[in-house]
Amino acid sequence: DTGRGMFMVDGEGTVLSNSGAGGICVGYNNEGNSFTITNGAQVYSDGGFVGFSNRGSNNTAIVSGPGSRWDVSGSLEVGSFGARSNRLTVSDGARVTCNTNRIGANSLGNELFLVDSFFDVFFDIEIGANGIGNRLHVSGSSTVTCNRAFVGGGFSCLSNRLEVVSNASFNVLNELRLEGTASRVTIGDGATLFATNAAGTGCVSVVDGSLVV
Numbered sequence: 001d002t003g004r005g006m007f008m009v010d011g012e013g014t015v016l017s018n019s020g021a022g023g024i025c026v027g028y029n030n031e032g033n034s035f036t037i038t039n040g041a042q043v044y045s046d047g048g049f050v051g052f053s054n055r056g057s058n059n060t061a062i063v064s065g066p067g068s069r070w071d072v073s074g075s076l077e078v079g080s081f082g083a084r085s086n087r088l089t090v091s092d093g094a095r096v097t098c099n100t101n102r103i104g105a106n107s108l109g110n111e112l113f114l115v116d117s118f119f120d121v122f123f124d125i126e127i128g129a130n131g132i133g134n135r136l137h138v139s140g141s142s143t144v145t146c147n148r149a150f151v152g153g154g155f156s157c158l159s160n161r162l163e164v165v166s167n168a169s170f171n172v173l174n175e176l177r178l179e180g181t182a183s184r185v186t187i188g189d190g191a192t193l194f195a196t197n198a199a200g201t202g203c204v205s206v207v208d209g210s211l212v213v
């Protein structure tokens with residue numbers, strides 16, 4: 001199955017809910033599929049996957065426009081279990097929320113792009129755990145909040161990146177941890193990184209890789 005499916009949820013007042021159905025998967029072991037939430041539409045799901053398994057490549061999901069949102073009560077994953085070159089883009093005032101976010105776990109070249117948008121993660125963001133060349137890019141007026149964030153991790157991780165630029169804000173309540181050969185965190189162009197909480201125990205840990213401010 002080569003995929004190539006397209007699904008769009010469009011317009012203010014349009015609501016799609018598959019709670020209790022196991023989540024939404026864009027590209028389960030196939031390639032070239034797309035999923036779009038736009039113009040104020042709202043989607044609610046137990047899980048979210050953009051590219052899954054070895055053949056789950058070149059799939060895209062887009063959440064765009066004021067009022068548009070994707071609420072995931074479980075894990076939101078961009079590229080898992082060998083998936084390659086998948087992307088989730090959130091832009092133009094849209095909001096995505098989830099319990100946990102994973103980008104490129106055991107996978108290669110997957111990306112989450114946030115442009116002038118909001119991303120709320122109740123627990124952790126993981127970028128490239130045992131993966132290679134995965135990226136979270138945050139720009140414009142985007143705001144990200146999470147409990148902890150991990151860039152790299154695992155024996156086989158390489159060249160994973162977190163980029164926060166152009167006045168964006170990245171807020172970690174406990175720890176931002178950077179680990180893995182050639183992995184990098186970049187904070188620049190007026191962007192801000194907050195690693196803090198009410199107890200004053202927030203921290204940034206660089207085990208390997210580079211932090212560029």
